Every structure is written in structure tokens, then in C-alpha cells.
Amino acid sequence: MSDYYATLGVSRDASTEEIKRAYRKLARQHHPDVAGPGSEDKFKEIAAAHETLSNPEKRQMYDMGGQPGMGGAGAGFGFSDIFETFFQAAAGGGGSRGPASRARRGQDALLRISIELSEAAFGVTKDIEVETAVLCTTCQGSCCRPGTSPTTCEVCHGRGSVQRMARSFLGQVMTTTACANCSGFGSIITDPCTECAGEGRVRTQRTVRVNVPAGVDDGTRIKLTGQGEVGPAGGPPGDLYVEVREKRHPLFTRRGDDLHCTTELPMTAAALGTVLELDTLDGARELDIRPGTQPDEVVTLRGLGVGHLNGGGRGDLHVHVQVSVPTKLDEEQERLLRELAGLRSEERPEARLAPAGNGVFSRLREKFQGR
Known part of the structure; x- marks a missing residue:
């Protein structure tokens, strides 16, 4: 049977508060998300020692030579919740980080063009047609019908997150999760733009000019920064990559x-x-x-x-x-x-x-x- 006192590094007459302090310190150090998957067994041993020694009845049984199980009031609270609880406390008591932004970066795009050998030899400038997502000119990326605006979420009151009470080895703790009602945005679009269906962007064709330098080889990709798709809610655009394909020459x-x-x-x-x-x-x-x-x-x-x-x-x-x-x-x-x-x-x-x-x-x- 493991020596739970040695596992936590406390004396046999340590108080319950001393046991809790030792557990918090070791749990932060040996949590698998911090120390890696190899520390999982050590973390379980620390958790078992804490559960036993922090409960007066289980501690008495352990001191008498018994081997208490892992069940009890603290069961059902996962390692990730414990880890989250510690770090939320360090960041200021587990408070909300604020609502998420609807605007996100757009995806990168890949387009292939064919060029002649002479164009590869001397370089060429080409105008190419691209079907991509651009900013909605009706709502300008707000996702709302012109003249309207998002309404504050009644569940999280604009915070974008909600708090819930959960049980852990430490007792009851408060955790924070994204609000399911507004998806963490803190607001709800009740009257979306009809042009973009509340996306803040629409798909269209536009012309992009690409400069192919002399000496470019078959398969080379040219990066056009910011020429990819505009992100949701008018988020910044991604990049456009143009892959060059060189046509076979009849003589050379x-x-x-x-x-x-x-x-x-x-x-x-x-x-x-x-x-x-x-x-x-x-x-x-x-x-x-x-x-x-x-x-x-x-x-x-x-x-x-x-x-x-x-x-x-x-x-x-x-x-x-x-x-x-x-x-x-x-x-x-x-x-x-x-x-x-x-x-x-x-x-x-x-x-x-x-x-x-x-x-x-x-x-x-x-x-x-x-x-």
C-alpha cells in the first residue's frame, strides 16, 4: 500500500489545510497537461492520497491500515476540470474572459494557372478571375440588417460565458464555460442581413493581378497576401496562393x-x-x-x-x-x-x-x- 503522507510530502499529524495546500502544489506540477502523458499515474496517485487524507473517516481507516477506494463525494470531476480550476484561480478567480468576436480570419485559397515557356523565361503579368468571399457591402460585415444591431444575450448578459458549480477533490468549485445560447458571442443577431444571410460576407467573382517572375518553375506557388477569402463577420482575409503550371513546348x-x-x-x-x-x-x-x-x-x-x-x-x-x-x-x-x-x-x-x-x-x- 502506498504511503499517502509521503506522496503528498506531509507529516502524519498534518492538518487538513496543510494536506490541501500540498495537494494543490503537486497537482499543478504533475498534471498531464503540464508534465505530459507520462505523469498521469503520478497525478492519479496524488489525487488518491488527497481524497483519502482530506476525508476524516477515510484517513482514520487508512491510518489503521485500510485501503480506501477512490469513490466518494469528489468522484466525477475530471483532471481537465481540476487543471482549469487552478489556472482560473491564478488568473483572477475564474472570471469571464469576455465575449468572443464574430469576426474571424478567412481561409487561404489555392488557384492554378498555366503559362507558356516564353512567359516563364521572361516573366508575365496576368489578370485572373477568382471566385471568393468578399465583404458584404449591404451590412459592411456587421451581419445585421441595416439599421439594426445585435441584442444582448439574456442568458449570459453579454459576457459570452456562464458559470456553473461543480464538485471536485477540493470541494465545490466554480467553472466558466461558453454560453450555449449565444455561442459565446455575448449577443444574438435577431434580424440578420438578407444579402449575406447574417454571414457578413458574400461570394462573388473578382479579378486579381498576379506577377509571375522570370525563371519561375513548374509547380512554384506565388503567395498573394490578403487576397484570399474575407472571414466571417468581415474578418481579415486569408492569402491566395497561385500555383504555376508550365505548358510543354513543341521544340524546347x-x-x-x-x-x-x-x-x-x-x-x-x-x-x-x-x-x-x-x-x-x-x-x-x-x-x-x-x-x-x-x-x-x-x-x-x-x-x-x-x-x-x-x-x-x-x-x-x-x-x-x-x-x-x-x-x-x-x-x-x-x-x-x-x-x-x-x-x-x-x-x-x-x-x-x-x-x-x-x-x-x-x-x-x-x-x-x-x-
């Missing part, structure tokens, strides 16, 4: 702030070199193909990619060269190619083997990885 593939595309060349142009006119996001640009360009070689145009987000400059445009080999030759073309092969001693070229890791695709992978 984006990797970070760099763009990639492919151009196909005849083998003669790759061998002799040429100048191509290439359509870019900035318009037509010349692409210099040097003589001897190899298949899958990459030619880079600096500064023609996507703008850097929150910084100056732009990424690059990488053009991947594919060399086209003719599959059909007429007699004259075949003769000329055989003549060229003879001049280059390539009629029967020797096979040159290389490790698989040194192939074209490996070199491209290393280039992308910055090796």
Missing part, C-alpha cells in the same frame, strides 16, 4: 534555366560546316556549325535560356546536332562518295572499339552532370 525542353533542342544536318554540312538560322525564344538567331561537327555534338548559345529567378542573367540554349546519313544514292552520288572514300583511304576502314562508358550518350551524361 527545359532543364533548370537551360533549354535544349535538336537540329538535323546532312552529313556534308556537318563535314564542311555551315550557318543555320534557328528560331529561339528571342527570335531568329544564327547557329554556327563548325567543319567536322560530329553526331550528337552540342552547340551552345549563351544567354538564350530562361531568366534566373530572383537574379540577373539567363540560362543557355543547347542545340544537339543530329547528322543525317543518306539511305539512297543515285549512281553519280555513289561514284563521288566512293571516290572520296578512296582519297581518304576509307574503302575498308578498320573497326575501332572503345569501352561502352566512353560512348556518345556517356559523354552527354557527363556534360549535363558538369564533369
Whole structure:
């Protein structure tokens, strides 16, 4: 059997008042809401010790070696009520904190927009239509029909809370709860606004302007502070988040702030070199193909990619060269190619083997990885 006197830290001849003071101190310290769930058993032990030692009959039985149960006049009052009682007393005797406000912050909203690759590269400003809650212009958020006002609650008399008597291990205590008649507001709207049905806000469509910065990536969310829904009773608005979705481009593939595309060349142009006119996001640009360009070689145009987000400059445009080999030759073309092969001693070229890791695709992978 537990030593209840040791549990409360009092002597065996302690007075009832000393036992109560010791219990209050330990209950505040070991309540699960303060010390965590692990202290629940300790708190129960303290409560049991107090219930036994504060009752003269149970204390006498305990002193004689008995083990009183937990039932009694104090049963039925929960740990949360005890905790509330202590802290209400510390705050000034358990008085009301005043009526709650009807005005509450509105919810945040999420909207998705689609943009072109060029808009992601250079930035864009878009006007978007949003269906959201706005302040009721009829009642201006008061929730009442114009010319009327809320009436004071007859139950709580405007306090928004009511007091009730409850029994605890300490005896009878006064607790405070929200008034059920007015939901804690302290007043009742008897004549609500017909435009918003007493909400203080209405749903409508409005136009919001969003600035999409250059360099924004697919899935990026842009926060528009205060552009979300207006709260009930004209409460402050939430925020609007605009999620950007980038459309797939028919020619260019984006990797970070760099763009990639492919151009196909005849083998003669790759061998002799040429100048191509290439359509870019900035318009037509010349692409210099040097003589001897190899298949899958990459030619880079600096500064023609996507703008850097929150910084100056732009990424690059990488053009991947594919060399086209003719599959059909007429007699004259075949003769000329055989003549060229003879001049280059390539009629029967020797096979040159290389490790698989040194192939074209490996070199491209290393280039992308910055090796």
C-alpha cells in the first residue's frame, strides 16, 4: 500500500489545510497537461492520497491500515476540470474572459494557372478571375440588417460565458464555460442581413493581378497576401496562393534555366560546316556549325535560356546536332562518295572499339552532370 503522507510530502499529524495546500502544489506540477502523458499515474496517485487524507473517516481507516477506494463525494470531476480550476484561480478567480468576436480570419485559397515557356523565361503579368468571399457591402460585415444591431444575450448578459458549480477533490468549485445560447458571442443577431444571410460576407467573382517572375518553375506557388477569402463577420482575409503550371513546348525542353533542342544536318554540312538560322525564344538567331561537327555534338548559345529567378542573367540554349546519313544514292552520288572514300583511304576502314562508358550518350551524361 502506498504511503499517502509521503506522496503528498506531509507529516502524519498534518492538518487538513496543510494536506490541501500540498495537494494543490503537486497537482499543478504533475498534471498531464503540464508534465505530459507520462505523469498521469503520478497525478492519479496524488489525487488518491488527497481524497483519502482530506476525508476524516477515510484517513482514520487508512491510518489503521485500510485501503480506501477512490469513490466518494469528489468522484466525477475530471483532471481537465481540476487543471482549469487552478489556472482560473491564478488568473483572477475564474472570471469571464469576455465575449468572443464574430469576426474571424478567412481561409487561404489555392488557384492554378498555366503559362507558356516564353512567359516563364521572361516573366508575365496576368489578370485572373477568382471566385471568393468578399465583404458584404449591404451590412459592411456587421451581419445585421441595416439599421439594426445585435441584442444582448439574456442568458449570459453579454459576457459570452456562464458559470456553473461543480464538485471536485477540493470541494465545490466554480467553472466558466461558453454560453450555449449565444455561442459565446455575448449577443444574438435577431434580424440578420438578407444579402449575406447574417454571414457578413458574400461570394462573388473578382479579378486579381498576379506577377509571375522570370525563371519561375513548374509547380512554384506565388503567395498573394490578403487576397484570399474575407472571414466571417468581415474578418481579415486569408492569402491566395497561385500555383504555376508550365505548358510543354513543341521544340524546347527545359532543364533548370537551360533549354535544349535538336537540329538535323546532312552529313556534308556537318563535314564542311555551315550557318543555320534557328528560331529561339528571342527570335531568329544564327547557329554556327563548325567543319567536322560530329553526331550528337552540342552547340551552345549563351544567354538564350530562361531568366534566373530572383537574379540577373539567363540560362543557355543547347542545340544537339543530329547528322543525317543518306539511305539512297543515285549512281553519280555513289561514284563521288566512293571516290572520296578512296582519297581518304576509307574503302575498308578498320573497326575501332572503345569501352561502352566512353560512348556518345556517356559523354552527354557527363556534360549535363558538369564533369
